[in-house]
Amino acid sequence: MDQRGFYKRSRQYTFTMTVLLIFAFLSGLVTIFAPCIWPLLPIVLSSSAIGRGHRRPLGITLGILISFGLLTLSISYLVRAFDFDPEIFRYIAVVILIILGLILIVPFFSRVVEGFVSRIAGRFGNPGIQNNDFLPGFLTGLSLGVVWTPCAGPILATIATLSATRNLNIEIILVTLVYLIGVGIPLFFFAYAGQRIISKTRLFNKYTGVAQKIFGVIILLTALLIFTNYDKFLQAKLLDAFPSYATFLNDLEGNDVVKKELNNIKNNNVENEFENNDLFNQNIKAPEFVGITNWLNTQKPLLLSELRGKAVLIDFWTYTCINCIRTLPHVVSWYENYKDRGLVVIGVHTPEFEFEKKTENVENALKQYKINYPVAQDNNYGTWNAYSNQYWPAKYLIDKNGFVRRVHFGEGEYKETELAIQKLLGISDETSEMPDMTPTTRNTPEAYLGFLRMNLFYPNGAISNGTHDLTLSKNISLNYFSLGGKWEVANEYSKTMQNSVLEYHFIAKNVYLVMRPGINKSAKVKVFLDGKPVDSLNAGVDVSSGIVIVDKDRLYELVNLDSQEEHTLRLEFETSGVEVFAFTFG
Structure with missing residues (x-):
C-alpha cells in the first residue's frame, strides 16, 4: 500500500x-x-x-x-x-x-x-x-x-x-x-x-x-x-x-457507521483456515451469547467459548413465525442425526411480540415442535444485537474454532446447510430427504395489525392508536384488509370490542393469524371464505366446523387450500378482548 x-x-x-x-x-x-x-x-x-x-x-x-x-x-x-x-x-x-x-x-x-x-x-x-x-x-x-x-x-x-x-x-x-x-x-x-x-x-x-x-x-x-x-x-x-x-x-446506535466499526472491532481482521465458497459464505468470529434471560432444555447456561472443538448451529427463531415453524423440522432432524457426531444446536428465541417473552409459552412450543436441543430466551435482544441479526429465521453455522462459516436467512437451502454441517464435522453421508416446504409462488405479504407496523389497512394503510367504530370497506383491494365494528388499536395488536369483524382479500394457499385470548380463557371466532363458512376441505388445522377456538397465545392456521388461490377471508369475533397481531401467508 x-x-x-x-x-x-x-x-x-x-x-x-x-x-x-x-x-x-x-x-x-x-x-x-x-x-x-x-x-x-x-x-x-x-x-x-x-x-x-x-x-x-x-x-x-x-x-x-x-x-x-x-x-x-x-x-x-x-x-x-x-x-x-x-x-x-x-x-x-x-x-x-x-x-x-x-x-x-x-x-x-x-x-x-x-x-x-x-x-x-x-x-x-x-x-x-x-x-x-x-x-x-x-x-x-x-x-x-x-x-x-x-x-x-x-x-x-x-x-x-x-x-x-x-x-x-x-x-x-x-x-x-x-x-x-x-x-x-x-x-x-x-x-x-x-x-x-x-x-x-x-x-x-x-x-x-x-x-x-x-x-x-x-x-x-x-x-x-x-x-x-x-x-x-x-x-x-x-x-x-x-x-x-x-x-x-437500537435506533440511536443502529446507524451504518456504528455497525461497520463494531463489526471491525469484533472481527479484528482474523484469518481462518477455510476459504469462502458455495457452502461457506462467512469468516468472522462468532459473538458470545449476551443478555440471555433464561435457558431451556439445558442444565446450565452455554458459552460458545466452552464449545470449541464442536460445530455449532445457532437458529434465531420465534414460535409464532410461520417461516420459522417451517424450518424447525429440518433443524430438529439435523440435531437428532448429528448430535452424537459433534454438532451442537442452539435455538435463540428472540420474541417479536410481548407475549412471546413468557417462558411458559416457549416451553409449550418446544413440546409442540419436539425440540430437545437447548434454547436461549433472548427477550431483550442482547444476542440478536451481538450478531447484528435482522431476520426470523436466521441460521449461523460455527466451526470448531469459533468462526461463523455459513449464514442463511429465511427458509430454504436445507441441503446446502446440511452439507456444510457434514463438512465441518468431517463426514460424508446422504443428506435428509425431508421435503422443502419453502413457498415458490408470490403470496400476499405479511400484515401487522398493530399501529406501529400496520400498512395494509384498506384504504388508508393504517389507523391510529385508540378506540374506533369502523365500517367494513367494500371492494377491498388485493392484499389489503378491512375492519368493521368496534376495535381498540394498540402498538402491537388490534383488540376486538363490540361486533368486531375483519375481512382480508388475499392470494395464497395457507392463511395464518397470530392471536391471543387476552382477558378470556378462550374465545370463539367464526371463519368464512367468500361469504360462506369455511368447509373441512379448505379449513386450516385450527378450524373445526367453521370456528377457531382461541385459547393460547400462538399462531393459528385458518385456511389450507389445495393450491394458491385468490379469496376473501372474513372473521367474526363472538368475544371481546381477543388480540390479533399479524397475518402470514404460505
Missing part, C-alpha cells in the same frame, strides 16, 4: 472510530432514562442524601462506574485464572450493603464503625478521614456496580461479547471508558441534585435521625433484592413494561 493509501485509510478509521465513540457517549448519557437503572436510583438517592457536599455523590458514581467497568472487561479473565464462581461478587455486594444499612439504623454499628475509622485516622495522622463522605459512598457504588446490568444496545452488546470471549482490544476498552463517562455525568448530577434538594427540606432537617433510618431500610431492602436475584426480575419487568426504550436505543 502506498503512503497516500495508508493515510486515506487512517483518516477513514479515525472518522468511523470517532463516530462510534460519540454514539457510545450518547448511549451512556441516555442510560439514566433506561428502565434497567431505575431500581438503583432509590438507593443512589438514599445513600447520597446522608452526606453533605459533593463527595458522597461522587463516591457513589465513581464506585458504580469502576466496579461495573472492571468486572465487565475482566470477569472472564479472572474466572479462567482463579476458577471461582463470579456470583461471589453479588454476595460481597450484599454484605457491604447490609453493613451500610445497619450503620444507619442501629446506633451500635455506627459507633463501632466510627471508632474503627478514628483509629485508622490516628494511625495515618489524617483526622480528615473520619469526616470524609467519599469512602462510604464509594463502597456503596462498588456494591451497586457489581450487580447492575444496563439495557444492552449494539454497542454494549459488543463490549459484553468480546469481554466474555476474552478478545479485548484497545478499541473496545476505549469505547467502554467513553460509555461509562456518558453514564457517570447524569448519574452524578442526579445524586448531587437529590442530596441538595433533600438537605434543603426543612422536614428532613427536623427528622434527620428518622430519615437516616428510612434510608437504611431502603439499603437493606436493596440487599435483599440482590441476594434473592429479584433485582434482575424487576429489571426485566420494567424493560418489558417500557419496550420503547429498547427500540430507541
